Amino acid sequence: MRRRELAQWFWDTFSVSCARTCRLAQFGRASWYRRSRAKDQSALRLRMRDLAHARPRFGYQRIWVLLRREGWPVNRKRIRRLYRLDGLQLRMRMRRRKHIALHRGPAPVPVGPTERWSMDFVHDTLADGRPFRILTVVDNWSRHSPILEAGFRMTGETVGQVLDRVLDTPAVPRSITVDHGTEFQSRALEDWAYRRGVHLDFIRAGKPVENAFIESFNGRLRDECLNVHQFASLAEAQALIEVWRVDYNQRRPHSSLVHLTPNEFVAQRQGQPIVEEVVCSG
Numbered sequence: 001m002r003r004r005e006l007a008q009w010f011w012d013t014f015s016v017s018c019a020r021t022c023r024l025a026q027f028g029r030a031s032w033y034r035r036s037r038a039k040d041q042s043a044l045r046l047r048m049r050d051l052a053h054a055r056p057r058f059g060y061q062r063i064w065v066l067l068r069r070e071g072w073p074v075n076r077k078r079i080r081r082l083y084r085l086d087g088l089q090l091r092m093r094m095r096r097r098k099h100i101a102l103h104r105g106p107a108p109v110p111v112g113p114t115e116r117w118s119m120d121f122v123h124d125t126l127a128d129g130r131p132f133r134i135l136t137v138v139d140n141w142s143r144h145s146p147i148l149e150a151g152f153r154m155t156g157e158t159v160g161q162v163l164d165r166v167l168d169t170p171a172v173p174r175s176i177t178v179d180h181g182t183e184f185q186s187r188a189l190e191d192w193a194y195r196r197g198v199h200l201d202f203i204r205a206g207k208p209v210e211n212a213f214i215e216s217f218n219g220r221l222r223d224e225c226l227n228v229h230q231f232a233s234l235a236e237a238q239a240l241i242e243v244w245r246v247d248y249n250q251r252r253p254h255s256s257l258v259h260l261t262p263n264e265f266v267a268q269r270q271g272q273p274i275v276e277e278v279v280c281s282g
Helices: 003-014 018-025 029-033 042-054 060-070 076-085 156-164 187-196 208-226 234-250 262-270
Strands: 116-125 131-139 148-151 175-178 199-202
Touching: 003 018, 003 029, 018 029, 042 060, 042 076, 060 076, 116 208, 131 156, 131 208, 131 234, 148 234, 156 187, 175 208, 187 199, 208 234, 234 262
Parallel strands: 116 175, 175 199
Antiparallel strands: 116 131, 131 148
């Protein structure tokens, strides 16, 4: 930091006198009061910033060439100084995003069953310390959970096979909201979604609130099932989790559904109840 900038920082931060500011920064008071005779570079710096954002992989030399072509009478050393002063050399490499959201802004509110699902993973451990994962799926409209699958190893292909077991009916969701987990970004799940005609709707990285339905469901699962039971084996974990899923759909009232269960909510809105069956692990 240059002495003038340091003196300005003391002045703005601590509101001390000019004499003390200059003494702390070891900066001459005459220089503090002297007005700069340099030309205003604000327009040039603004144009440099525009070019840097439009072409994020261009260094100061390429930007200088573009400015010269536009008619700016500046030399390369000035561009380099302003380039460093504005911190433009700190731009991060822009990576190509292969998986993006289907919409911009808030997600549309579903108006019927199997229109928008959400999917995520929950982690837990067995009594012997071995970790396992649970694939959680929930319907955003009715809060109905079609399946919960526990396993030691989950891949994109496994996720597709699990979903196939509950998508043997014509009622296929239009989209499934997921995060940027490796299983959800895999080519195997992408191929599955293409065959099924389902769109994978990716939330923004670091924004779990955009997948609030599944996050809330995961909290209920952990609080009412995983934290209550100690599982001796994966088979026991799958059985107890499945019992909780059926109870969640059939008997547990949901505050956001006017204290109806997910099945009661669907029956009231559609006039035809869901026949709940235990989905066997395959």
